[in-house]
Amino acid sequence: MKNLFLIGLIAFCSQLAAIEFAPIGAEWYYNLPDYMSLNGNDFEYVKITSVKDTIIDTKHCRKLELINSYDNKISAEYIYQTGDSIYYYNYYSQTFHLLYCFSAKINDTINVHINKFKATDGFFSYSDSINNFQYKIVSIDTVTIDGKEYKRQKVKSLSAYSWFFYNNLIGESYIIEGIGSVEYFFGVSSDITPETVAEMLRCYTDNDIKFKNEEWNIDCDYTTGLNENIQDFSIKVYPNPVTDIINIESEEIINNLVVCDNYGKAIIELSANCKNIVLNMSDWIDGIYYLQIRTDKSELIKTVLKYEN
Numbered sequence: 001m002k003n004l005f006l007i008g009l010i011a012f013c014s015q016l017a018a019i020e021f022a023p024i025g026a027e028w029y030y031n032l033p034d035y036m037s038l039n040g041n042d043f044e045y046v047k048i049t050s051v052k053d054t055i056i057d058t059k060h061c062r063k064l065e066l067i068n069s070y071d072n073k074i075s076a077e078y079i080y081q082t083g084d085s086i087y088y089y090n091y092y093s094q095t096f097h098l099l100y101c102f103s104a105k106i107n108d109t110i111n112v113h114i115n116k117f118k119a120t121d122g123f124f125s126y127s128d129s130i131n132n133f134q135y136k137i138v139s140i141d142t143v144t145i146d147g148k149e150y151k152r153q154k155v156k157s158l159s160a161y162s163w164f165f166y167n168n169l170i171g172e173s174y175i176i177e178g179i180g181s182v183e184y185f186f187g188v189s190s191d192i193t194p195e196t197v198a199e200m201l202r203c204y205t206d207n208d209i210k211f212k213n214e215e216w217n218i219d220c221d222y223t224t225g226l227n228e229n230i231q232d233f234s235i236k237v238y239p240n241p242v243t244d245i246i247n248i249e250s251e252e253i254i255n256n257l258v259v260c261d262n263y264g265k266a267i268i269e270l271s272a273n274c275k276n277i278v279l280n281m282s283d284w285i286d287g288i289y290y291l292q293i294r295t296d297k298s299e300l301i302k303t304v305l306k307y308e309n
Contacts, residue, residue, distance in 0.1 A: 018081070018083050018084045018102070019102075019150075019177055019178040020081070020178075021079070021081045021086050021100075021178060021180075022050040022062045022064065022079060022081075022086075023050060023206050023207065023208075024050055024051070024052065024053070024062070025049075025050060025206060025207065026049070026050040026204070026205070026206040027047065027048070027049050027050075027204065027205050027206075027220075028047070028048040028049075028179075028180070028185060028201060028203075028204050029045050029046075029047055029201070029202045029203050029204075029220045029221065030045060030046040030047075030048070030184055030185070030199070030200065030201055030202065031044075031045060031199050031200040031202050031216070044068065044069040045068065045069045045202065045221070046066060046067075046068055046069075046074065047066070047067050047068070047069070047221075048064050048065070048066050048077075048185055049064065049065050049067075050062050050063070050064055050206075051063050051064070051065050054078065056078055056080075056089055057096070059080045059087075059096065060080055061078045061079060061080040061089065062078070062079055062080065062081075063076055063077075063078055064076065064077045064078070064079065064185075068303070069221075072302075072303040077089070077186070079099065080096065083103070084101060084102040084103035084177075085098060085100070085101050085102075085103075086098075086099050086100040086101075086102075086180075087099060088186070090113065093113070097112050097113040097133070098110060098111075098112055099112060099180075099186075100175060100180060102151055102153070102175075102177045102178075104137050104153065105137065105140070106137050106138070106139060106140055107136065107137060108136070108137045109134060109135070109136050109137075109158065110134065110135050110136075110137070110155075111133075111134050112133030112134065112135075113133055134157070134158040135155045135156060135157050135158055136155065136156045136158055137153050137154070137155055138153075138154040138155060138156050138172065139153075139154040140152070140153055140154070141154075143176060145176075145209055145210070145211050146209070146210055150176055150177045150178055150179075150209075151176075151177040152174055152175070152176050152177070153174065153175045153176075154172060154173075154174055155172065155173060155174070155175055156172045157172075176211070178208075178209055179201075179204045179209065179211055180201075180204075181201070182200070182201045182213065183199065183200060183201065184199070184201070185201075200213060200215065200216070201213055202215075202216035202220060203216060203220040205220070234250070234251040235248070235249065235250045235251070235252075235293060235300060235302075236248070236249040236250075237249075237291060237302045237304060240302075240304050240305060241304075241305040241306070241307055242281055242304060242305070242306055243281075243282070243306070243307065243308060244280065244281060244282035245278060245279070245280055245281070245282070246278070246279045246281055246304065247276070247277075247278055248276065248277040248278075248279070248291070248293065249275065249276050250275050250276075250293070250295065251275070252275070252295040252296070252297065252298065253273060253274065253275060253295060253296070254272045254273075254274060254275065254277060254293055254294070254295055255271070255272060255273065255294050255295055255296060256269070256270065256271055256272065256292075256293075256294040257269070257270045257272055257277060257291065257292070257293055257294075258270075258291075258292040259279070259289055259290070259291055259292075260289065260290045260292065261287065261288075261289060261290075267289075281306050284306050285306075286306055286307040286308060287305075287306060287307075288303060288304070288305060288306075289303075289304045289305075289306060290302070290303055290304075291303075291304055
């Protein structure tokens with residue numbers, strides 16, 4: 001009888017055991033949409049990496065670093081896990097908010113928060129974004145990854161903005177246990193995006209899970225033509241961040257300069273024939289700008305933050 005009780009207890013506890021979320025070394029690769037692709041293709045990416053443990057408000061957290069395919073740092077975020085629930089640290093409210101609940105049931109509503117999102121470190125540490133994070137569990141099934149079954153939630157946005165649902169007009173998407181949203185980790189909105197724009201999880205890897213989206217059939221870090229076009233030449237863009245005047249200095253003659261906003265819209269295009277360019281950004285709105293600089297032999301993209309003191 002004692003042995004039967006022990007077996008039953010082990011079985012019960014195993015059901016409660018949660019998959020470790022964002023183990024150190026875990027990587028997410030997210031596609032950029034076509035209009036954000038500055039290099040003429042849609043294969044540039046946002047990469048999230050779980051890099052280390054840290055403590056925030058007595059919580060054992062994981063630090064996530066975000067970079068783009070040009071190795072430019074975007075921001076850093078912090079999450080922590082308790083059981084089947086994943087929380088992230090909101091810099092705006094300086095509190096933790098529920099992001100995922102893998103034990104939620106059908107028709108449950110996840111009220112992430114009604115305050116604004118603010119990144120904890122990086123270019124968007126000054127910027128507000130989505131005003132309301134809510135979604136509903138529509139259905140639950142499983143998905144097989146490397147021969148193992150993982151819970152999958154079909155979710156529907158209840159927010160005014162399209163959180164998790166950038167690439168889906170009907171406002172529905174999927175969240176996979178141990179991985180997160182298959183569109184974007186922290187969500188996006190139609191106005192301002194947390195950190196940067198992303199539209200699809202192309203793949204996720206850690207020591208136990210190797211996931212590749214069925215819509216993505218090439219390498220996770222594939223950037224067709226991107227690295228071949230970027231050669232090593234000396235160029236300075238300063239100051240960065242910038243409040244008014246920004247200087248561009250190159251050892252090669254700059255033939256063309258294109259400045260795009262965070263949505264990929266070209267706002268300035270200059271045909272130059274010089275090594276030094278000065279831009280007055282004092283009247284520009286705060287935000288991220290991408291400077292695409294071309295010479296006869298090279299092409300380079302620099303990320304610049306504009307904000308008022």
